[in-house]
Amino acid sequence: MPRKDGDGRATSAGTLIVGASQAGLQLAVSLRQLGDTEPIVLVGEEPHAPYQRPPLSKEFLSGAAELDSLAFRAPSFYPDNGIELVSGERITTLRPGLAVTASGRELPYGRLALTTGAGPRRLRVPGAELAGVCYLRDHDDAAGLRGELASASRVVVVGGGFIGLEAASVARAAGLAVTVVEAADRLLGRAVAPLVSEFYARAHRRRGVRVLLSTGVTAFEPSADGSRVSGVVLADGTVVPADLVLVGVGAVPRTELAEQLGLECRGGIVVDASARTSDPSVVAAGDCTVQPHPLTGEGLVRIESVQNAVAQAGTAAATLLGRPAPAKAVPWFWSYQGDLRLQIAGLSTGHDATVVRGVPDDEHFSVLYYRDGRLVAVDAVNRPADYMAVRKALTQGATVPAGAAADADVPLKSLITEARSAAPAA
Numbered sequence: 001m002p003r004k005d006g007d008g009r010a011t012s013a014g015t016l017i018v019g020a021s022q023a024g025l026q027l028a029v030s031l032r033q034l035g036d037t038e039p040i041v042l043v044g045e046e047p048h049a050p051y052q053r054p055p056l057s058k059e060f061l062s063g064a065a066e067l068d069s070l071a072f073r074a075p076s077f078y079p080d081n082g083i084e085l086v087s088g089e090r091i092t093t094l095r096p097g098l099a100v101t102a103s104g105r106e107l108p109y110g111r112l113a114l115t116t117g118a119g120p121r122r123l124r125v126p127g128a129e130l131a132g133v134c135y136l137r138d139h140d141d142a143a144g145l146r147g148e149l150a151s152a153s154r155v156v157v158v159g160g161g162f163i164g165l166e167a168a169s170v171a172r173a174a175g176l177a178v179t180v181v182e183a184a185d186r187l188l189g190r191a192v193a194p195l196v197s198e199f200y201a202r203a204h205r206r207r208g209v210r211v212l213l214s215t216g217v218t219a220f221e222p223s224a225d226g227s228r229v230s231g232v233v234l235a236d237g238t239v240v241p242a243d244l245v246l247v248g249v250g251a252v253p254r255t256e257l258a259e260q261l262g263l264e265c266r267g268g269i270v271v272d273a274s275a276r277t278s279d280p281s282v283v284a285a286g287d288c289t290v291q292p293h294p295l296t297g298e299g300l301v302r303i304e305s306v307q308n309a310v311a312q313a314g315t316a317a318a319t320l321l322g323r324p325a326p327a328k329a330v331p332w333f334w335s336y337q338g339d340l341r342l343q344i345a346g347l348s349t350g351h352d353a354t355v356v357r358g359v360p361d362d363e364h365f366s367v368l369y370y371r372d373g374r375l376v377a378v379d380a381v382n383r384p385a386d387y388m389a390v391r392k393a394l395t396q397g398a399t400v401p402a403g404a405a406a407d408a409d410v411p412l413k414s415l416i417t418e419a420r421s422a423a424p425a426a
């Protein structure tokens with residue numbers, strides 16, 4: 001029962017978590033694990049209990065998984081742990097101590113955590129509202145896209161990022177004609193080295209995907225009766241026929257509530273290493289945040305990954321309870337595009353040298369990234385042992401000398417050495 005303050009207004013010593021997904025649920029779980037016994041209300045706009053998003057562009061899209069199997073927890077978990085899960089309600093107003101949902105429900109709170117995630121970046125071109133032009137962020141998007149794929153024959157994916165390429169793999173494996181249109185001159189440009197981008201372009205082409213680089217989209221063409229999309233108009237005027245379009249051009253952090261509270265936002269809700277916002281009593285975690293680089297502490301980075309959402313949520317829970325933050329974790333990420341299993345450890349931003357292990361076109365290689373002679377990240381394609389070794393080295397604050405790393409026959413884990421004795425990267 002909410003308590004009342006002197007003016008009869010409802011108050012609560014409990015925690016309100018806005019956004020019931022990877023970060024929000026983890027925050028609630030971490031609060032309980034840290035011994036918090038106060039009420040926890042976890043509010044989510046989606047009608048479903050929290051579920052894993054990564055399979056949406058992989059197993060779920062291909063039909064190998066259903067929503068039930070993606071749920072993080074059994075329904076009983078929430079009442080059993082004193083977590084009030086409020087699904088299908090969007091918080092539209094936040095004032096100190098009180099949140100109000102779109103349906104008018106009032107939720108008083110003592111402590112506030114924002115885990116509002118991100119939404120898909122929309123493409124604003126003529127025809128963007130036509131049926132058959134899809135986005136992929138949540139379960140309902142994925143279910144709609146899966147239904148569309150069942151009757152599509154020509155698919156265009158706009159955007160050569162992780163989600164677009166994963167979905168392109170699924171569509172191609174189902175025997176559909178697939179074209180990927182990317183505005184930049186390489187795939188995955190924000191995430192990996194040019195060599196890895198070039199590998200992905202070749203690998204998808206080998207599988208029959210048409211990959212168009214340095215190619216903008218100016219409009220979507222309607223079918224003769226205007227009922228749905230029939231083609232994608234490229235910047236040079238060429239029209240690529242399509243009965244289904246997936247737009248995967250990035251995600252925009254959802255900062256509207258943080259802005260309402262006057263919190264500092266710069267391409268995401270600005271938080272410090274303890275997940276505190278510019279109001280030290282409010283924490284935020286996951287895709288909605290920008291934070292100091294988790295390894296170097298320099299500059300603000302926005303990290304869209306499961307690992308980051310989980311780690312930052314754990315930190316946010318500790319901060320709310322006035323406990324020390326858990327030790328910094330090494331960022332990691334994966335992207336499975338059919339049989340191409342990419343695993344990333346560390347953050348390669350700012351690297352000044354790379355070492356390649358193996359032959360990319362064998363579809364079994366890794367790229368180690370160095371900055372000032374120090375190992376900072378790895379991209380491993382179908383080489384899980386390399387990924388594990390680098391993750392271990394980074395966790396230990398160790399390195400792998402660049403000169404020795406190039407020999408793909410020598411296990412990387414046997415080369416891990418103290419960072420100080422590292423040879424400069426080649």
Ligand SMILES: Cc1cc2nc3c(=O)[nH]c(=O)nc-3n(C[C@H](O)[C@H](O)[C@H](O)COP(=O)(O)OP(=O)(O)OC[C@H]3O[C@@H](n4cnc5c(N)ncnc54)[C@H](O)[C@@H]3O)c2cc1C
Pocket residue numbers: 018019020021022023024043044045046053054055056057089090091092115116117118136137138163254257285286287288303304305306307309332333334335336
């Ligand atoms: C298709 C897809 C594939 C992915 N694949 C991978 C992968 O392979 N590996 C990997 O590491 N990461 C992957 N990711 C990224 C990963 O899923 C995200 O980093 C993670 O979900 C972030 O969690 P979050 O809780 O911060 O945000 P989100 O998962 O975006 O959740 C935020 C939630 O808050 C809710 N919300 C927002 N505003 C309000 C409001 N005002 N009121 C109530 N509720 C609100 C939203 O509805 C949403 O449910 C993928 C993401 C997608 C979409």
